Amino acid sequence: MAVHSERVQTQSPEPGKAVVASIETRAAGGGAKGSAPKGTRSADGPGLGSRLAPYLLLLPATVATIALLGWPLVKTVLLSFQNLNKRQLVLHLTEWNGFDNYKEQLTDPEFWSVTGRTVVFTLVNVVLIMVGGTLIGLLLNHLGKKMRLVLSIGLLMAWAMPVVAATTVYSWLFDQQWGVVNWVLDQLGWHSMADYNWMSDQYSTFFVVILLIVWQSVPFVAFNMYAGLTTIPRELYEAARMDGAGSFKIFGSVIFPSLKPFFLATTFLEIIWVFKAFTQVYAINAGGPEKLTRTLPVHAFLEGSSGQHYGVGSAIAVLTILMLGALMAYYFRIMIKQEDEL
Amino acid sequence: MRRSLFGRTWPNVIAVVLFVFFIFPVYWMVATAFKQNNDIISKTPVFIPFNGTFEHFTTAVNAPNFWTYVTNSLIATVGAVLASLVIATLAAFAIARMKFRGRKSFVLVVMIAQMAPWEVMTIAVYIISRDNGMLNSLVPLTFFYMMMVLPFTIWTLRSFIAAVPKELEESAMVDGCTRTQAFVKVIFPLLAPGLMSTSLFGFITAWNEFPLVLILNKEEGKTLPLWLSSFKTAFGNDWGATMAASTMFAIPVLILFVFLQRKAVGGLTDGAVKG
Numbered sequence: 001m002a003v004h005s006e007r008v009q010t011q012s013p014e015p016g017k018a019v020v021a022s023i024e025t026r027a028a029g030g031g032a033k034g035s036a037p038k039g040t041r042s043a044d045g046p047g048l049g050s051r052l053a054p055y056l057l058l059l060p061a062t063v064a065t066i067a068l069l070g071w072p073l074v075k076t077v078l079l080s081f082q083n084l085n086k087r088q089l090v091l092h093l094t095e096w097n098g099f100d101n102y103k104e105q106l107t108d109p110e111f112w113s114v115t116g117r118t119v120v121f122t123l124v125n126v127v128l129i130m131v132g133g134t135l136i137g138l139l140l141n142h143l144g145k146k147m148r149l150v151l152s153i154g155l156l157m158a159w160a161m162p163v164v165a166a167t168t169v170y171s172w173l174f175d176q177q178w179g180v181v182n183w184v185l186d187q188l189g190w191h192s193m194a195d196y197n198w199m200s201d202q203y204s205t206f207f208v209v210i211l212l213i214v215w216q217s218v219p220f221v222a223f224n225m226y227a228g229l230t231t232i233p234r235e236l237y238e239a240a241r242m243d244g245a246g247s248f249k250i251f252g253s254v255i256f257p258s259l260k261p262f263f264l265a266t267t268f269l270e271i272i273w274v275f276k277a278f279t280q281v282y283a284i285n286a287g288g289p290e291k292l293t294r295t296l297p298v299h300a301f302l303e304g305s306s307g308q309h310y311g312v313g314s315a316i317a318v319l320t321i322l323m324l325g326a327l328m329a330y331y332f333r334i335m336i337k338q339e340d341e342l
Numbered sequence: 343m344r345r346s347l348f349g350r351t352w353p354n355v356i357a358v359v360l361f362v363f364f365i366f367p368v369y370w371m372v373a374t375a376f377k378q379n380n381d382i383i384s385k386t387p388v389f390i391p392f393n394g395t396f397e398h399f400t401t402a403v404n405a406p407n408f409w410t411y412v413t414n415s416l417i418a419t420v421g422a423v424l425a426s427l428v429i430a431t432l433a434a435f436a437i438a439r440m441k442f443r444g445r446k447s448f449v450l451v452v453m454i455a456q457m458a459p460w461e462v463m464t465i466a467v468y469i470i471s472r473d474n475g476m477l478n479s480l481v482p483l484t485f486f487y488m489m490m491v492l493p494f495t496i497w498t499l500r501s502f503i504a505a506v507p508k509e510l511e512e513s514a515m516v517d518g519c520t521r522t523q524a525f526v527k528v529i530f531p532l533l534a535p536g537l538m539s540t541s542l543f544g545f546i547t548a549w550n551e552f553p554l555v556l557i558l559n560k561e562e563g564k565t566l567p568l569w570l571s572s573f574k575t576a577f578g579n580d581w582g583a584t585m586a587a588s589t590m591f592a593i594p595v596l597i598l599f600v601f602l603q604r605k606a607v608g609g610l611t612d613g614a615v616k617g
Contacts (some may be wrong), residue, residue, distance in 0.1 A: 054445070055444075073466070162546075164571050171574065173367060301465070302463040331404060
């Protein structure tokens with residue numbers, strides 16, 4: 001899954017000091033990096049060979065990216081202009097149908113309700129993840145050594161848990177008959193929950209999915225937040241406290257401004273990541289009940305692959321990619337502004 | 343700092359509650375895997391499996407094709423990680439150490455590629471693989487997994503290479519090494535921890551991959567995540583076996599992750615610059 005790579009991508013060589021730290025080290029190391037020592041030439045001299053060298057080194061990566069990433073991307077676009085269902089697939093027919101798939105989708109109320117649902121789903125998740133992660137990060141900074149270690153272990157386990165294993169465990173926790181969650185709710189006096197089928201309702205299915213995603217994503221934010229907090233000089237807190245600032249004031253006037261790049265970058269990463277989350281939504285209840293928990297990626301997959309309307313599925317995919325592209329463009333604008341080095 | 347007893351206690355209480363919240367599903371997975379069936383299917387949950395059993399692990403391991411899926415997962419994952427390490431090391435060296443036209447654009451492409459929406463590109467990948475007669479094969483899986491971890495690998499190795507002081511390389515070249523020799527003899531050994539942790543992260547990513555294998559491979563071409571997700575269906579309400587399967591799938595990753603966090607923290611060049 002791409003999930004993990006995204007979630008760890010911001011880690012610098014010193015894991016644990018993630019987003020903020022890496023942005024800073026990158027900026028700091030920037031000066032030295034770009035300026036390859038043109039003066040240090042040895043026997044082979046500065047000829048054509050050494051001018052070509054970087055391109056030769058990049059060649060395999062470039063070829064791989066074009067063939068394995070560029071081509072599927074182009075292919076998705078091409079497929080979205082085709083009438084490609086089971087029949088055409090089996091007979092290897094290519095039937096171009098222009099913008100028909102798009103027209104069909106853009107006038108389909110279901111597409112728009114899936115889109116709206118995906119947006120709300122993303123917002124709810126990201127708000128919970130950011131607020132939860134920030135608070136836990138602050139808590140980590142506040143705790144003594146031993147308790148910090150204990151909490152870190154818990155966070156680490158949730159973060160490291162493979163997504164598919166986690167979804168399986170969550171369906172067991174929320175199992176109708178023998179699930180421990182229903183038992184606890186029953187014990188707490190909510191007896192109607194004793195035999196509740198969580199997968200029978202749109203909202204309760206979403207509840208499980210969101211809990212799962214938040215549970216797995218909060219550790220990343222919390223660790224980064226904590227790492228960022230350790231980079232804030234102690235004097236800043238002390239100065240603020242001398243000025244009589246309370247906890248909220250300190251957060252607003254010291255912590256947030258120092259870590260603003262972190263908040264921006266992480267929020268966007270989480271938005272992009274949740275928006276395209278597939279495994280959790282699909283593996284918990286396959287978009288059910290009655291298609292009511294389909295988000296865009298799941299919708300594209302189910303229409304395209306399971307429904308065998310590959311052209312339609314691709315059109316949904318392209319529309320999803322466009323939305324993600326807009327989010328990513330914004331993210332990169334922020335990132336590039338932050339590090340003029342790149 | 344002076345605080346009341348209450349002020350000192352509540353963060354710890356919250357920490358314990360949160361610890362339980364985060365660890366519980368993992369614990370419950372492992373605990374259920376070891377429980378007797380009548381402890382799993384019981385009106386009051388058994389929280390600690392005192393009379394444990396390995397029976398569920400036996401069931402999971404003896405499930406049809408289990409070892410095929412393990413082999414599939416290993417081949418696709420290890421192949422992908424090794425290939426991406428080689429390709430990424432070359433590219434990372436170029437962008438970390440060399441100045442050339444197009445460097446910025448390449449870095450930007452890497453950053454974008456890192457966020458590639460694989461989840462919605464699966465249909466295209468399916469059609470491409472089908473047209474090349476490669477459904478139910480490990481070849482496209484290995485290739486695409488390689489591509490999934492490649493940008494991240496380049497990105498991380500780039501910072502690892504950049505972290506090796508340039509002086510080390512330069513002094514090797516002053517001593518008569520060529521650039522290639524300087525890389526192999528000086529930088530490469532220092533990169534070992536970086537290569538290690540990068541490849542482990544890549545391993546975890548590929549090991550967990552689900553959407554692509556879901557559309558590409560069926561029957562004997564499945565990998566472990568796909569097997570696990572269908573396990574529930576195949577074994578119905580045998581939660582013990584399902585949790586045993588989950589545990590076997592998750593434990594390597596959990597161990598790697600903990601190991602990574604501890605191992606990778608050690609400074610890279612702390613010792614190297616001393617001499």
